[in-house]
Amino acid sequence: MDCVICRCEEVLLSDIVRAIEDGYTSHREIKLKTRAGMGICQGRTCRLLLDQVIASVSQGPVPKTIGIAPNVPIRPIMLGDLAKGGGKAK
């Protein structure tokens, strides 16, 4: 059974399983190897699935802390919002 895990970057379950088998075992390693979680949603959908894949393939418990830490901006935003740098909007 193969299916898309990271929709933004079109990464398949088989790509992730292969990466883990090749020794890329942490969220970060898998992200760097496969691009899973690097798209526009920044892992909002696949973060949860990656947790499950890693725990299942490595047969270990789910890690105690979040694998891919959500970074700000937590939503896609306009560059203009960032450029305002906390200043006032019109």
Add this chain to the structure above:
Amino acid sequence: MRMDVAIIGSGPAGINAAITLAKKQKSVVVIDEQGKVGGKLIGQLHEDPKDGWWIGKQIAEQMKREAEQVGVIFLLQREVWAIEPGWSIKMSGHEDITASYVIVATGAQENPTPVPGWTLPGTLAIGAAQVLNNYERVRPGKRIAIIGVDPLAFTVAQELKLAGADIVGIYLPPEGLFATEKAKPQSTIGYLSTMAHLAPNPWLRLAGSMAKHHFIQKMGSRFYPKAGMKVFGVPLRLRHSIISIEGTDQVEAITTVKLSSEGKAVKNSEESIVVDAVCISGGLVPLVELASSCKTVYIEELGGYVPLHSPEMKTSKKNLYVCGNITGVEGAKVAMEQGKLAALSIVYKMTGDEQLREEVRSQKEEVNRIRAEATITFMPEIMSGRKKMEQMWNEYVHESRDTHDIR
């Protein structure tokens, strides 16, 4: 804009926190990404055996009116993309807001089970189907299959049927990495039986009463009719799973497979069924992103990663509080009481008023009372999850003391 408290999320927890704070003469703003106040309340519609019909849309409207009467400001259709200590709340396309306290009440997100073909247009997460159907009044499809057997799947099946959809069945997800117990007939019947007692939905009562004991669970899965059982015209297919969703540009069919009573796929039993939409229910997970600067812990019984918080709803970050499903997946009534508790805790912290200490204490009891009476339990082990959280918080407070890291 400078406020005493900014609340992120206008669901049942957020609005009730806002009402409580405003009644105590605090200035409050509630921010929500949606255009309407109420969060997931808006889509809720079911009959409660004790309290009659629960019409979430009306409850949300009532609460909004009450909140506005006591001076709560709502800022809608704004996405918060960061909260910075101080607190400065950053929103897309709008001016920042500063507030002395923040309550993060962002609720939960769906975690639909991946199935081959699930990225085809026409496949929706069950909560999205609920919003589309009940709130936007757009039926997601004419012939719909549902994957996943849980309270939300039952509720939405009934609602889609009310909207005139033909539901071909509620099926188990394919067994694999993303569904182990949830893909087995026997454990699903066992799970259903845990909510038979006071289920608000006739579906759940029927499905649940099928099996309360291990023995009956076993018999249940063995004798569960292979064709499924129809409840209110919707087949509940505990002996079939959907193994893939088919189509070229959109959903055109599902492929199902028969299961033995132990949950093994029966060889050559694949069948193709024409549908134009598939709804996947895989449970809910606390939406913690905005509180990710807090210490987070993994507690499976609560639904996954949650911000570490005290029984009074404060987090490891100074003046940042949480309430509602971000603390663990539960029903709207519990969320409302948690909202009130978070609000009272903040007022106590602000004023140091002894009477408030008493109000906080009795509100904590109220949360527990409502939790114990809940008619739908999304997480069967919620009570032990809450206990774990309290223990972890106590350990954290001890450690912080030892390292002089006390806030």
